[in-house]
């Protein structure tokens with residue numbers, strides 16, 4: 282199979298130019314102007330951007346949480362991702378206490394096999410750090426699972442103490458792995474949650490009111506301080522608070538290898554959503570919670586000035602019916618998470634590039650190139666270059682669409698951006714040389730995605 286993409290405007294993290302892209306089998310082989318080789322399929326990309334497929338380095342497909350499962354499995358979730366212009370995800374495998382990391386990895390590999398329609402890798406969530414687990418971390422890095430997520434929140438479920446966090450960090454200093462941190466002070470939050478419930482405060486908004494921005498700022502500061510002592514990089518996941526961004530900015534100004542991602546929900550939604558009538562606020566129950574509207578400008582500034590390096594989704598959908606409703610009468614029982622895997626590229630283009638907050642190159646960098654670099658996938662993924670995987674999106678910057686749960690493909694009964702109009706749509710999506718979305722239809726195959734063995738830090 283060969284594919285020729287003609288007349289488009291090729292956009293990577295560093296370049297913008299008119300050109301043609303020739304793909305043989307699953308790889309980009311030639312880029313030039315007026316390419317004339319014959320191909321099995323030719324795509325006319327006139328008036329379109331030709332961009333590397335999006336990389337969403339934070340998703341939770343088929344994940345157990347709070348007695349239920351996230352609503353998208355690896356089939357529906359990756360197909361939705363493809364519709365939205367994302368061709369690679371990095372999901373999270375979870376080690377539960379008493380289990381080995383390899384058991385967790387096997388479990389998640391089985392969830393993805395035969396289902397994933399795009400390529401995927403895994404971060405490993407460590408909830409118990411024993412000597413044996415430390416040894417396994419080394420093996421996993423060699424096997425392509427090169428990042429480990431640790432929690433400073435959810436005591437008794439996911440949370441690790443500082444000593445374990447520090448040990449894991451020291452280990453990555455030797456094995457080339459990367460620590461990803463959920464940075465919220467779980468102890469403080471638990472006390473506030475119990476206090477609120479005792480006072481009869483049970484509505485969804487109390488989810489946000491018991492997770493103060495300063496609790497995220499404190500944990501972010503601590504995570505960076507521990508990494509500084511261990512002399513390793515650290516990557517803060519789903520940064521939402523200005524108080525946390527300040528900590529990352531301060532550390533980076535001192536030259537420390539501190540990195541962070543934010544997510545579209547923190548750029549486009551705010552605490553005000555929790556004040557929606559009735560139980561509607563449950564749609565936005567996620568951790569960290571949505572912050573005051575003023576925070577959005579701070580985050581955009583962080584993205585523009587490279588204090589934030591990536592935009593992921595933390596896609597973790599739960600239906601209002603039967604799932605979110607578990608927390609009616611007790612906000613602490615609302616499953617944490619929201620859908621986003623399908624809407625990221627358009628939202629960030631519309632609200633970022635079109636509004637003049639970030640450049641076209643920066644958009645590609647934040648949604649593809651930078652996550653690929655940080656997580657050991659570059660230059661196989663995250664760019665369009667000879668030798669790179671042909672994961673390519675033909676993006677129409679002039680086409681508008683209205684976001685709605687009715688037309689999106691995520692398997693969840695609401696959308697946090699319902700009714701929002703966005704301009705900029707992924708029209709044709711190519712995964713390793715094969716067209717998987719075209720004319721509004723999924724034409725790929727569940728199970729065609731492959732596991733990505735990622736490289737350790739060099």
Ligand SMILES: [Zn+2]
Nearest residue numbers: 339341595597
């Ligand atoms: Zn997450």
